[in-house]
Amino acid sequence: MLNLNFNPFPELKTERLLLRQVLPADAESLMKIRGNEEAMRYIPRPRSKTVEDASAMIEVLTSGITEGKSINWAISNIEDPLQIFGMIGYVNFYPEQCKAEIGYMLHPDYWGKGYVPEAILEVEKFGFEQINLEIIEAKIDPRNDNSRKILLRNHYQFDRLVEKEMTFQEEEIDSEYYIKNKQ
Numbered sequence: 001m002l003n004l005n006f007n008p009f010p011e012l013k014t015e016r017l018l019l020r021q022v023l024p025a026d027a028e029s030l031m032k033i034r035g036n037e038e039a040m041r042y043i044p045r046p047r048s049k050t051v052e053d054a055s056a057m058i059e060v061l062t063s064g065i066t067e068g069k070s071i072n073w074a075i076s077n078i079e080d081p082l083q084i085f086g087m088i089g090y091v092n093f094y095p096e097q098c099k100a101e102i103g104y105m106l107h108p109d110y111w112g113k114g115y116v117p118e119a120i121l122e123v124e125k126f127g128f129e130q131i132n133l134e135i136i137e138a139k140i141d142p143r144n145d146n147s148r149k150i151l152l153r154n155h156y157q158f159d160r161l162v163e164k165e166m167t168f169q170e171e172e173i174d175s176e177y178y179i180k181n182k183q
């Protein structure tokens with residue numbers, strides 16, 4: 001059975017990063033991340049264009065945690081935890097399959113430094129060891145080469161392609177699914 005109790009919030013540390021809860025005070029930073037066109041290119045969700053949009057998103061993230069429906073960590077530098085520049089987490093749980101969908105993103109100023117590959121290791125460890133997941137699934141837009149690269153390097157296996165899975169802003173979007181099983 002999955003353990004979806006995230007109270008108290010489980011902060012995670014890596015060599016360079018502190019992964020912590022997204023707080024109301026992060027609204028402006030979150031707006032810069034979720035409002036960035038380049039960062040959102042392959043994420044079929046409305047952009048957070050204002051601080052109010054970002055605050056509303058933080059409320060949704062917080063209730064996901066409280067209700068055990070999702071968990072997202074803000075990505076910050078361990079030496080500057082107030083400044084968040086990305087997010088990583090389990091955006092959906094499928095308890096009957098002991099499975100979760102992982103998601104991640106960084107502001108483009110922070111790309112190419114290996115931050116998500118570093119964070120994903122701790123988030124996976126938490127998922128397999130604390131939440132009791134058997135399978136972690138990742139869904140990407142097939143055009144998202146940077147995200148695929150991370151998954152393949154981190155030993156995810158291609159599972160399936162779903163063509164025209166959804167329509168976003170009048171565009172039909174395909175999805176590639178990748179999975180990693182508990183060792």
Ligand SMILES: CC(C)(COP(=O)(O)OP(=O)(O)OC[C@H]1O[C@@H](n2cnc3c(N)ncnc32)[C@H](O)[C@@H]1OP(=O)(O)O)[C@@H](O)C(=O)NCCC(=O)NCCS
Pocket residue numbers: 038039040042043103104105106107108110111112113114115116117139140141144146147149150
């Ligand atoms: C996908 C993403 C999370 C990668 O995270 P990251 O911490 O930058 O990962 P890495 O440092 O390992 O870089 C991965 C690849 O990104 C590419 N990359 C790095 N910096 C880049 C830049 N400034 N511009 C374009 N691509 C860049 C490189 O191809 C790199 O591969 P390499 O190591 O062979 O050079 C990040 O690009 C991102 O946040 N993208 C937008 C959000 C997104 O698409 N999330 C995934 C949704 S499924």
